[in-house]
Structures are given as structure tokens and as C-alpha cells.
Amino acid sequence: MKKTLFVVMFGTLSLIIMLLIGIAYGQSAQDAIKAVKKLDAKVESGMSYQKYREVLGDTNAEVKLFLESKNAKSDPGLTHSLKKIMENYQDAAELWQTIANAPQRVPYFKPDEQLSSTQWHINLVETSRRMFKKYPKAYDMLRVQRAGFDKEISLNEFLSIIWGEASKEVKKLSLD
Numbered sequence: 250m251k252k253t254l255f256v257v258m259f260g261t262l263s264l265i266i267m268l269l270i271g272i273a274y275g276q277s278a279q280d281a282i283k284a285v286k287k288l289d290a291k292v293e294s295g296m297s298y299q300k301y302r303e304v305l306g307d308t309n310a311e312v313k314l315f316l317e318s319k320n321a322k323s324d325p326g327l328t329h330s331l332k333k334i335m336e337n338y339q340d341a342a343e344l345w346q347t348i349a350n351a352p353q354r355v356p357y358f359k360p361d362e363q364l365s366s367t368q369w370h371i372n373l374v375e376t377s378r379r380m381f382k383k384y385p386k387a388y389d390m391l392r393v394q395r396a397g398f399d400k401e402i403s404l405n406e407f408l409s410i411i412w413g414e415a416s417k418e419v420k421k422l423s424l425d
Contacts (some may be wrong), residue, residue: 277315278327282422284311285334289304289419292338292412299346305342309335330418337415340380340410347376348404356404357394386410 288308296304312331315321321328350354351369360381362374381387387410391400 264331267330276322277318278324279344279424281312281315281331282327282424285331285419286421286424288338293413298349302342305338308338309363323361324396325345330422334415334418337411337418340383341411341416343380343414344376344407345404345412358396358404358407359399359401360388360391360397380407380411386413 252401288304291304292301312335344358345348350375358373358377358380359390360378362377364371364374384407387402387407388411390402390406392402393399394401394403
């Protein structure tokens with residue numbers, strides 16, 4: 250009798266623990282998905298660079314908690330999507346920061362801009378080249394924006410392309 254009672258109690262306790270682990274996994278994944286969906290919505294409505302960095306940091310924390318969990322390995326599709334989404338949002342932050350750190354703050358990019366000797370310009374050109382390679386849709390947006398300059402793309406247009414890539418991936422995620 251005692252043995253049967255022990256087995257039943259142990260079985261019940263094991264089942265409760267498994268359910269709690271499952272709920273924790275679901276919650277962690279759900280928290281990450283909710284975080285990227287909130288970031289996507291906030292980007293759509295617009296925000297300052299400072300606010301973007303703040304919200305991106307909060308989102309990154311939620312996503313990292315899931316990605317660093319053992320449970321992320323059991324859902325490689327979700328893991329891949331979240332990594333891809335965060336990479337896009339971080340690319341946008343890097344591009345925006347490049348302009349924010351530039352003393353002349355010229356918010357335009359060209360894929361074939363020549364390097365100069367100033368460090369801020371080297372950073373701008375290297376970031377610009379890398380982003381054009383990663384987001385080829387930016388080539389379609391090139392046009393003469395300022396008199397006396399070659400075809401270029403504005404910061405806002407480039408950010409829209411990058412955020413658009415992230416948003417497409419976010420829309421595939423489900424909170425089920």
C-alpha cells in the first residue's frame with residue numbers, strides 16, 4: 250500500500266514538474282515573440298534614436314533569455330526567426346548610430362562611396378558597403394537626392410528597408 254501510494258505521488262509530482270517546465274518554455278518563447286511584436290509595432294509608429302535603442306535593448310534581453318535556454322534547441326524554426334529578426338533590428342541600430350556619430354551628420358548612403366582619411370567617414374563607408382551587400386533592395390531606392398551628388402539613399406529609406414525585412418519575419422510568428 251505504501252509502495253503504491255509512493256508511486257502515485259511520485260508520478261503525480263513528476264507530471265506537475267513536467268507541466269511547469271512546459272509552461273515555462275511556452276512562456277519564455279511567448280515573451281520573446283511578444284517582445285519582437287511590440288518592437289515591430291513601435292517601429293511602425295515611429296520613435297527617436299534614443300527610444301529605439303532603449304526598446305531594442307529590452308527586446309534583445311527577452312529574446313536572449315529564450316535563445317540561451319535549453320528549450321530554444323527544441324524549436325529551431327523559432328530560434329532561427331528570432332535571430333534573423335534581431336539581426337535586422339540591430340543592423341538598423343548600427344546604421345542609425347553611424348549617422349548619429351558622424352560630425353557632419355549627412356544622412357545619405359552610397360554603395361560606392363570613396364574612403365577618406367577621417368575615422369568617422371571610414372566607419373560610415375564600411376557600414377554603408379556592408380549594409381548594401383546585406384540589403385540589396387537598397388540599390389532599387391538609389392536616386393539623386395541632393396544637387397551635385399551621385400545617386401544615394403537616405404537614412405530613413407534605408408531604415409525602412411531593414412525594418413521591412415524584420416517586420417516580414419515578425420509577421421510569421423504566432424503567439425499560439
